[in-house]
Amino acid sequence: MLRIIFLLSLLFALSTASVQDFCVANLKRAETPAGYPCIRPIHVKAKDFVFSGLVTPGNTTNIINAAVTPGFVAQFPGLNGQGLSTARLDLAPKGVIPMHTHPGASEVLFVLDGAITAGFVSSANSVYVQTLKPGQVMVFPQGLLHFQINAGKSAAAAFVTFSSASPGxxxxxxxxxxxxxxxxxxxxxxxxxxxxxxxxxxxxxxxx
Amino acid sequence: MLRIIFLLSLLFALSTASVQDFCVANLKRAETPAGYPCIRPIHVKAKDFVFSGLVTPGNTTNIINAAVTPGFVAQFPGLNGQGLSTARLDLAPKGVIPMHTHPGASEVLFVLDGAITAGFVSSANSVYVQTLKPGQVMVFPQGLLHFQINAGKSAAAAFVTFSSASPGxxxxxxxxxxxxxxxxxxxxxxxxxxxxxxxxxxxxxxxx
Amino acid sequence: MLRIIFLLSLLFALSTASVQDFCVANLKRAETPAGYPCIRPIHVKAKDFVFSGLVTPGNTTNIINAAVTPGFVAQFPGLNGQGLSTARLDLAPKGVIPMHTHPGASEVLFVLDGAITAGFVSSANSVYVQTLKPGQVMVFPQGLLHFQINAGKSAAAAFVTFSSASPGxxxxxxxxxxxxxxxxxxxxxxxxxxxxxxxxxxxxxxxx
Amino acid sequence: MLRIIFLLSLLFALSTASVQDFCVANLKRAETPAGYPCIRPIHVKAKDFVFSGLVTPGNTTNIINAAVTPGFVAQFPGLNGQGLSTARLDLAPKGVIPMHTHPGASEVLFVLDGAITAGFVSSANSVYVQTLKPGQVMVFPQGLLHFQINAGKSAAAAFVTFSSASPGxxxxxxxxxxxxxxxxxxxxxxxxxxxxxxxxxxxxxxxx
Amino acid sequence: MLRIIFLLSLLFALSTASVQDFCVANLKRAETPAGYPCIRPIHVKAKDFVFSGLVTPGNTTNIINAAVTPGFVAQFPGLNGQGLSTARLDLAPKGVIPMHTHPGASEVLFVLDGAITAGFVSSANSVYVQTLKPGQVMVFPQGLLHFQINAGKSAAAAFVTFSSASPGxxxxxxxxxxxxxxxxxxxxxxxxxxxxxxxxxxxxxxxx
Amino acid sequence: MLRIIFLLSLLFALSTASVQDFCVANLKRAETPAGYPCIRPIHVKAKDFVFSGLVTPGNTTNIINAAVTPGFVAQFPGLNGQGLSTARLDLAPKGVIPMHTHPGASEVLFVLDGAITAGFVSSANSVYVQTLKPGQVMVFPQGLLHFQINAGKSAAAAFVTFSSASPGxxxxxxxxxxxxxxxxxxxxxxxxxxxxxxxxxxxxxxxx
Known part of the structure; x- marks a missing residue:
C-alpha cells in the first residue's frame, strides 16, 4: 500500500512536467503563425484525434467531374501543431483536379481506386508526369503547379497528405x-x- | 521569330535561378542531419517521385499476424527534404502492430479496409483509443507510444504518412x-x- | 547636453524596433504549438530568467529510489521560446530512472555526483550503454527509450537539459x-x- | 608579455569552439535539403559576402520589357544557410513581370525607381493589389501567384529579397x-x- | 448557368480549406514565440502588405550622423510569420552605424546611394570588411558584431532586410x-x- | 523455432526502415548548414555519445582568472543534429567570463560550485543581472551580450548548455x-x- 502511495506521488510529480504532446486547436481563437491556441488537455478526448470527413466520396457532379475534400486543421483540429494534414480526391470518369499549388506544404498522394495521371512542373519548367494505379504513391514538392486527372474509365479516388496542418x-x-x-x-x-x-x-x- | 529568341533568352536567364524545388536522395552518399545529398536535377526522372512498394500487402504470416511496409526516404528517395514519408499496415484477423513510437515524426493513419482499433498514450499517461472504419483518419502525436489492432474478422489495412522523411x-x-x-x-x-x-x-x- | 538629447532620441527610435529577444511565458494563457504567449516586456524581471527548483535534491524515498525534478517551461517560464529546458535526477543507492522517452526533445546529461549507468536503444534496436562519472556528459537522441541507474554505492545526481522548452x-x-x-x-x-x-x-x- | 601569452592561449582555446557563423557554399559539391556544403572557413574572404550582380540593370529588350536578375545562393554563395536571397527587377515602360510564384520563400520588394503596380492572389482567391512608389515596401506571402507591372511612363526598378537562399x-x-x-x-x-x-x-x- | 452554380459551389467548398497564406499581426494581442496572433482574414486589406515608413530618409542630425529606420513586424504587421523584415539606413557624410548585432536574424544590405564601408567580425575574430557602391549587396551572418560607415563625401543610404520578422x-x-x-x-x-x-x-x- | 524465424524476418524488414535516430558527425567531411555528414550507423559506438572533456576544470591561470571549455560538435561529434551543445565555465576568485554572445543559440547555465553573478542586456538595453548559488539555473536568450563573474571568494564553476550543436x-x-x-x-x-x-x-x- 505504501508502495502504491510512493508511486502515485512520483507519478504526480512527474506528470506535472508533461506538456504539449499535442495541441488540439481551439478554432474560436485567433490563429498564430504556428497554428491555433490549444484547448486545455483536460478537455481533449480520443475523438479529437479522429476525422471522419473523408469516409464519403465528394460530390463529383460538377464541371470538373471531381471533388477535393479537405481535412486540414480547420476541419480536423487534432492536426494543429502536428505538421500534417489530409484530403480526399474523387474523380469521376473524365474528372480533373485542375492545375493548383499548395503554397505551404509538400504533398503525398496514395491512389485508392482507379487510375490517375498526375504531374507537376518544376521551377526549371521540367514536367514530371506519371500514371498511377491503386497503392502507388507520388510526392509533389511544395509550392509547384500540379494536377490530377482520371486516367481510366471508372471512378478514381486518392488519399493525400500534406507536410503542414494548413497547406493552403x-x-x-x-x-x-x-x-x-x-x-x-x-x-x-x-x-x-x-x-x-x-x-x-x-x-x-x-x-x- | 525574334520574339521567341528574346523569350528563350529570358527563359534561360531565369531558369539559372531555380534550385532545389526538390532534392531526390543520393542514398550512396553520407546522410546529414537534414537528409541525404541530392542527385543532380538533370538526372531526376518522373519515376523518382513515385513509389510502388505499398501496392502489395505485406506478408502477415508471422507471430503478430501483421506487417509494416515502410516507404521512408531509404525506400523512396524522392521524399528527401519533403518532410513526409509513408508506410502501409496490413493486419490479418487477430493481427497486431505492437506498441511502438516514431521518434522523429507525427503520423496520420487512413484506414483502407477492415476495422482497426488504434490508440496512443500521452506523457500524462492518458489513453486515447478509437475503433476506425475505412476512410477514417487518426493522428498520432510525435514520439508517443501507440498501437493498431485488427478489430474485425477480416483482413484490415491502412496507409500511413509521417511528418518527416525519416520518422524512425x-x-x-x-x-x-x-x-x-x-x-x-x-x-x-x-x-x-x-x-x-x-x-x-x-x-x-x-x-x- | 544637446549631444545627449540627440543620442537619447536616437535611442528611443531604435529601441522601438526591438522585440522578442525573449518571451517569458504567461502560463495563464492558452498554449500554442510554438509555446505560451509572452508576458509584456515591461513586466519582465531578472528573476524570471532564474530557476531555483533544482537546488534541492528530489525525494528518493520511493519504490524507484530516485526522483526526477523538472524545470520545463511550466515550472520555469523564462524558457518559453528558447528551445531549452532542464531537470535534475537524483538516484539513491539502487536508484533507477525507469525506461522512458522524451517525445519532443533530445537530452544531454551531466553527472554531478556518484556513478550512473545510462543507456538508450536505437530504432535499429542497438543498445548504447555507458557508465559515467562526475563531469561526464551523455547525449540521448530524441524520442528513444533510455534509462539511468545508480552504478555506485552512494547517492548519484545529474543535471539534464533538453532541446525544447517542453520536451515531454x-x-x-x-x-x-x-x-x-x-x-x-x-x-x-x-x-x-x-x-x-x-x-x-x-x-x-x-x-x- | 606573459599576460599576452596567457591571453593568446585563451584565445586559441576559445576559437576552436567557434564554428559555422557562416557556411559559404561550395557550389561544386552536391546540395543537401539544407543547402550546399561549406567551403573551409580558412578559404573564406570578405568578398564572398558581397554580390555585385545587381548593380547593372537587367536587359529589358524582350517581349515582357522587363528583367529579373537573381542573386540566389547559386549566384551568391555567401547566402548559403543564411535564410535570405536577393534579386533585382527592371521594368522598362510597359514592362511586366508575369504571374509567378516562389515555391520556397516569402518576398519583400523595395521600389528603387519609377512606379510599380504589384499584387498577389490568396488561397481564398482574394486579390491584393497596390501601386508603389520609390521607397515603399510590399510583402508577398510564400507560394502565392503574384506579379509586378510598370505603372508609370519611365523605367522602374526594385530590389527584392526572399526568406530562403533558394526560393525558386x-x-x-x-x-x-x-x-x-x-x-x-x-x-x-x-x-x-x-x-x-x-x-x-x-x-x-x-x-x- | 448551372455550370456556374456547380463551379461556385466547388469554389466555396475548396475555399473553406484555405488558411494562413498570411497572418497579419494583431499588435494589440500578446506575442508568442512564433509571432503575433493574426487579424481575421476578412479584415485584411491590400495596404496591410505595404509599408511606407522607409520612403523618407531618417534624421541624421545627431551624434552619429546616421539613422536606422526599422520596418520590423512592430511597424509593418504584414510581415508577421513571413520570416522577413526591413529597415533603412541613412548616413550623412561621416555618418556611422555603430557596432551592433541582430540577435535573431541574418541581414542583407543593398546600397541605394553613396559609398558604404561595412564589416563584421566572426566568432573566430576574423574581420570581413568591404566598401560597397550602389547596387552592391552584402550579407551579415546572424548575431555577429557588424557596422556600416559612410565611405564617401556625400550622403549614403541602404535598404536592409532580415531573416526574421523580429530580428532585434x-x-x-x-x-x-x-x-x-x-x-x-x-x-x-x-x-x-x-x-x-x-x-x-x-x-x-x-x-x- | 519457426516463431523465432518469423519474428526475425519481421525484425529485419522493420529495421531497414529505421534511419537517423542520430547522426554522429564525420568531422573530416565538409559541414553543411544543418551540420556535418553522419558516420555510418554501423561504426557508431556507445562512447560516441559520451564526452569527457568537461571532467577536469579548465586552466584559470590567465588574465581573466577563468576558463571556458567547450563541448560543441567539434569536440563532441555525437551532438551533431541534436540541437544541443555543452561547455564548462571555471572561475577562480576574481574570475570573469567577459562580455560575449553566442550568435547561434540560447544558453542555460547551472551553477556547480561557488557563487556567480551573471547577467545579460536586452535589445531594449535593459539589464538582467542575478547572483546565483549552486543548483540555480539561468537562461540567456540567443545572441544577447552576457557575462559571468565570480561573486565569492572561492572558485566557482558552471555547466552550460546551448540550443544548437554549434552555438558560436x-x-x-x-x-x-x-x-x-x-x-x-x-x-x-x-x-x-x-x-x-x-x-x-x-x-x-x-x-x-
Missing part, C-alpha cells in the same frame, strides 16, 4: 478568373488575350 | 527484448521479473 | 500500467501475459 | 507553355482551349 | 553604457577602465 | 581588439578613443 490550396483558374482582378492585369501578366480572360471570368464568376 | 520506428518489444541489453538492466528499468524478460528475450532472439 | 516525459511503465488501457490491449500489444499486466497495473495504480 | 521561381506561362506538357493535359487542367494552348506553346517554345 | 537590434555602446549596469561590472567584463566607462555612461545617459 | 562564441574584446580591424574603424564604431583602442589592441594582440 491555390487553384490556378480560380486565382486568375474567379475574382475581381482586372481583365487587363490578368491579360498583361499571363499573355492570354483579354477575350479569353473575359470568357473564363464569365464561366468562373469573376468580375473586372 | 522503435518497437517496444524489440527495443527491450531483441538485443543484448542485459536482463538485469531490462528488469531494473521496467519492473518486469527477470524470468519474464528472459522468456521474451528467448522468443524475440535477444541475448544477455 | 513518457515513462514506459506508467504509460502501460498506470492508466485504464484494458489489460487485453496491453497484453496484445506488448506480448506480456495478462497476469503480468494485471499485477503491474495493481502495483502502479492502473485499472482495466 | 515558377513563371506561370513558362510552366504551362514552355515545355513538353501535352496540349491536352494543359487544356484539361486549365480550362483553356487547345488552340489557345498551342498558340502560346508556339510563342514560348513549348512542344506537345 | 543590440547596439554595443547602448548595451554597455546607456543603462544602469554598474560601472564596475562593465569595466570587469570589458577590460575598459572605469573612468572610460563612466565617461561613456555620461555621454549616453547611463547610470551606475 | 563571440567575445566582445577579442572581436574588437584581437584582430586587424583598423583602430580608426573600431574607434568610429564604438565611441572609444583611439588611444584606448590601441592600448587594448596591444594587450590582446591585435594590430592596425
Amino acid at each position: 490550396l491555390q487553384i490556378l483558374d480560380f486565382a486568375l478568373f474567379a475574382n475581381n482582378l482586372p481583365t487587363e492585369l490578368v491579360a498583361a501578366t499571363t499573355f492570354l488575350e483579354p477575350a479569353v480572360v473575359k470568357k473564363l471570368k464569365g464561366v468562373l464568376g469573376g468580375t473586372g | 520506428l522503435q518497437i517496444l518489444d524489440f527495443a527491450l527484448f531483441a538485443n543484448n541489453l542485459p536482463t538485469e538492466l531490462v528488469a531494473a528499468t521496467t519492473f518486469l521479473e527477470p524470468a519474464v524478460v528472459k522468456k521474451l528475450k528467448g522468443v524475440l532472439g535477444g541475448t544477455g | 516525459l513518457q515513462i514506459l511503465d506508467f504509460a502501460l500500467f498506470a492508466n485504464n488501457l484494458p489489460t487485453e490491449l496491453v497484453a496484445a500489444t506488448t506480448f506480456l501475459e495478462p497476469a503480468v499486466v494485471k499485477k503491474l497495473k495493481g502495483v502502479l495504480g492502473g485499472t482495466g | 521561381l515558377q513563371i506561370l506561362d513558362f510552366a504551362l507553355f514552355a515545355n513538353n506538357l501535352p496540349t491536352e493535359l494543359v487544356a484539361a487542367t486549365t480550362f483553356l482551349e487547345p488552340a489557345v494552348v498551342k498558340k502560346l506553346k508556339g510563342v514560348l517554345g513549348g512542344t506537345g | 537590434l543590440q547596439i554595443l555602446d547602448f548595451a554597455l553604457f546607456a543603462n544602469n549596469l554598474p560601472t564596475e561590472l562593465v569595466a570587469a567584463t570589458t577590460f575598459l577602465e572605469p573612468a572610460v566607462v563612466k565617461k561613456l555612461k555620461g555621454v549616453l545617459g547611463g547610470t551606475g | 562564441l563571440q567575445i566582445l574584446d577579442f572581436a574588437l581588439f584581437a584582430n586587424n580591424l583598423p583602430t580608426e574603424l573600431v574607434a568610429a564604431t564604438t565611441f572609444l578613443e583611439p588611444a584606448v583602442v590601441k592600448k587594448l589592441k596591444g594587450v590582446l594582440g591585435g594590430t592596425g
Whole structure:
C-alpha cells in the first residue's frame, strides 16, 4: 500500500512536467503563425484525434467531374501543431483536379481506386508526369503547379497528405478568373488575350 | 521569330535561378542531419517521385499476424527534404502492430479496409483509443507510444504518412527484448521479473 | 547636453524596433504549438530568467529510489521560446530512472555526483550503454527509450537539459500500467501475459 | 608579455569552439535539403559576402520589357544557410513581370525607381493589389501567384529579397507553355482551349 | 448557368480549406514565440502588405550622423510569420552605424546611394570588411558584431532586410553604457577602465 | 523455432526502415548548414555519445582568472543534429567570463560550485543581472551580450548548455581588439578613443 502511495506521488510529480504532446486547436481563437491556441488537455478526448470527413466520396457532379475534400486543421483540429494534414480526391470518369499549388506544404498522394495521371512542373519548367494505379504513391514538392486527372474509365479516388496542418490550396483558374482582378492585369501578366480572360471570368464568376 | 529568341533568352536567364524545388536522395552518399545529398536535377526522372512498394500487402504470416511496409526516404528517395514519408499496415484477423513510437515524426493513419482499433498514450499517461472504419483518419502525436489492432474478422489495412522523411520506428518489444541489453538492466528499468524478460528475450532472439 | 538629447532620441527610435529577444511565458494563457504567449516586456524581471527548483535534491524515498525534478517551461517560464529546458535526477543507492522517452526533445546529461549507468536503444534496436562519472556528459537522441541507474554505492545526481522548452516525459511503465488501457490491449500489444499486466497495473495504480 | 601569452592561449582555446557563423557554399559539391556544403572557413574572404550582380540593370529588350536578375545562393554563395536571397527587377515602360510564384520563400520588394503596380492572389482567391512608389515596401506571402507591372511612363526598378537562399521561381506561362506538357493535359487542367494552348506553346517554345 | 452554380459551389467548398497564406499581426494581442496572433482574414486589406515608413530618409542630425529606420513586424504587421523584415539606413557624410548585432536574424544590405564601408567580425575574430557602391549587396551572418560607415563625401543610404520578422537590434555602446549596469561590472567584463566607462555612461545617459 | 524465424524476418524488414535516430558527425567531411555528414550507423559506438572533456576544470591561470571549455560538435561529434551543445565555465576568485554572445543559440547555465553573478542586456538595453548559488539555473536568450563573474571568494564553476550543436562564441574584446580591424574603424564604431583602442589592441594582440 505504501508502495502504491510512493508511486502515485512520483507519478504526480512527474506528470506535472508533461506538456504539449499535442495541441488540439481551439478554432474560436485567433490563429498564430504556428497554428491555433490549444484547448486545455483536460478537455481533449480520443475523438479529437479522429476525422471522419473523408469516409464519403465528394460530390463529383460538377464541371470538373471531381471533388477535393479537405481535412486540414480547420476541419480536423487534432492536426494543429502536428505538421500534417489530409484530403480526399474523387474523380469521376473524365474528372480533373485542375492545375493548383499548395503554397505551404509538400504533398503525398496514395491512389485508392482507379487510375490517375498526375504531374507537376518544376521551377526549371521540367514536367514530371506519371500514371498511377491503386497503392502507388507520388510526392509533389511544395509550392509547384500540379494536377490530377482520371486516367481510366471508372471512378478514381486518392488519399493525400500534406507536410503542414494548413497547406493552403491555390487553384490556378480560380486565382486568375474567379475574382475581381482586372481583365487587363490578368491579360498583361499571363499573355492570354483579354477575350479569353473575359470568357473564363464569365464561366468562373469573376468580375473586372 | 525574334520574339521567341528574346523569350528563350529570358527563359534561360531565369531558369539559372531555380534550385532545389526538390532534392531526390543520393542514398550512396553520407546522410546529414537534414537528409541525404541530392542527385543532380538533370538526372531526376518522373519515376523518382513515385513509389510502388505499398501496392502489395505485406506478408502477415508471422507471430503478430501483421506487417509494416515502410516507404521512408531509404525506400523512396524522392521524399528527401519533403518532410513526409509513408508506410502501409496490413493486419490479418487477430493481427497486431505492437506498441511502438516514431521518434522523429507525427503520423496520420487512413484506414483502407477492415476495422482497426488504434490508440496512443500521452506523457500524462492518458489513453486515447478509437475503433476506425475505412476512410477514417487518426493522428498520432510525435514520439508517443501507440498501437493498431485488427478489430474485425477480416483482413484490415491502412496507409500511413509521417511528418518527416525519416520518422524512425522503435518497437517496444524489440527495443527491450531483441538485443543484448542485459536482463538485469531490462528488469531494473521496467519492473518486469527477470524470468519474464528472459522468456521474451528467448522468443524475440535477444541475448544477455 | 544637446549631444545627449540627440543620442537619447536616437535611442528611443531604435529601441522601438526591438522585440522578442525573449518571451517569458504567461502560463495563464492558452498554449500554442510554438509555446505560451509572452508576458509584456515591461513586466519582465531578472528573476524570471532564474530557476531555483533544482537546488534541492528530489525525494528518493520511493519504490524507484530516485526522483526526477523538472524545470520545463511550466515550472520555469523564462524558457518559453528558447528551445531549452532542464531537470535534475537524483538516484539513491539502487536508484533507477525507469525506461522512458522524451517525445519532443533530445537530452544531454551531466553527472554531478556518484556513478550512473545510462543507456538508450536505437530504432535499429542497438543498445548504447555507458557508465559515467562526475563531469561526464551523455547525449540521448530524441524520442528513444533510455534509462539511468545508480552504478555506485552512494547517492548519484545529474543535471539534464533538453532541446525544447517542453520536451515531454513518457515513462514506459506508467504509460502501460498506470492508466485504464484494458489489460487485453496491453497484453496484445506488448506480448506480456495478462497476469503480468494485471499485477503491474495493481502495483502502479492502473485499472482495466 | 606573459599576460599576452596567457591571453593568446585563451584565445586559441576559445576559437576552436567557434564554428559555422557562416557556411559559404561550395557550389561544386552536391546540395543537401539544407543547402550546399561549406567551403573551409580558412578559404573564406570578405568578398564572398558581397554580390555585385545587381548593380547593372537587367536587359529589358524582350517581349515582357522587363528583367529579373537573381542573386540566389547559386549566384551568391555567401547566402548559403543564411535564410535570405536577393534579386533585382527592371521594368522598362510597359514592362511586366508575369504571374509567378516562389515555391520556397516569402518576398519583400523595395521600389528603387519609377512606379510599380504589384499584387498577389490568396488561397481564398482574394486579390491584393497596390501601386508603389520609390521607397515603399510590399510583402508577398510564400507560394502565392503574384506579379509586378510598370505603372508609370519611365523605367522602374526594385530590389527584392526572399526568406530562403533558394526560393525558386515558377513563371506561370513558362510552366504551362514552355515545355513538353501535352496540349491536352494543359487544356484539361486549365480550362483553356487547345488552340489557345498551342498558340502560346508556339510563342514560348513549348512542344506537345 | 448551372455550370456556374456547380463551379461556385466547388469554389466555396475548396475555399473553406484555405488558411494562413498570411497572418497579419494583431499588435494589440500578446506575442508568442512564433509571432503575433493574426487579424481575421476578412479584415485584411491590400495596404496591410505595404509599408511606407522607409520612403523618407531618417534624421541624421545627431551624434552619429546616421539613422536606422526599422520596418520590423512592430511597424509593418504584414510581415508577421513571413520570416522577413526591413529597415533603412541613412548616413550623412561621416555618418556611422555603430557596432551592433541582430540577435535573431541574418541581414542583407543593398546600397541605394553613396559609398558604404561595412564589416563584421566572426566568432573566430576574423574581420570581413568591404566598401560597397550602389547596387552592391552584402550579407551579415546572424548575431555577429557588424557596422556600416559612410565611405564617401556625400550622403549614403541602404535598404536592409532580415531573416526574421523580429530580428532585434543590440547596439554595443547602448548595451554597455546607456543603462544602469554598474560601472564596475562593465569595466570587469570589458577590460575598459572605469573612468572610460563612466565617461561613456555620461555621454549616453547611463547610470551606475 | 519457426516463431523465432518469423519474428526475425519481421525484425529485419522493420529495421531497414529505421534511419537517423542520430547522426554522429564525420568531422573530416565538409559541414553543411544543418551540420556535418553522419558516420555510418554501423561504426557508431556507445562512447560516441559520451564526452569527457568537461571532467577536469579548465586552466584559470590567465588574465581573466577563468576558463571556458567547450563541448560543441567539434569536440563532441555525437551532438551533431541534436540541437544541443555543452561547455564548462571555471572561475577562480576574481574570475570573469567577459562580455560575449553566442550568435547561434540560447544558453542555460547551472551553477556547480561557488557563487556567480551573471547577467545579460536586452535589445531594449535593459539589464538582467542575478547572483546565483549552486543548483540555480539561468537562461540567456540567443545572441544577447552576457557575462559571468565570480561573486565569492572561492572558485566557482558552471555547466552550460546551448540550443544548437554549434552555438558560436563571440567575445566582445577579442572581436574588437584581437584582430586587424583598423583602430580608426573600431574607434568610429564604438565611441572609444583611439588611444584606448590601441592600448587594448596591444594587450590582446591585435594590430592596425
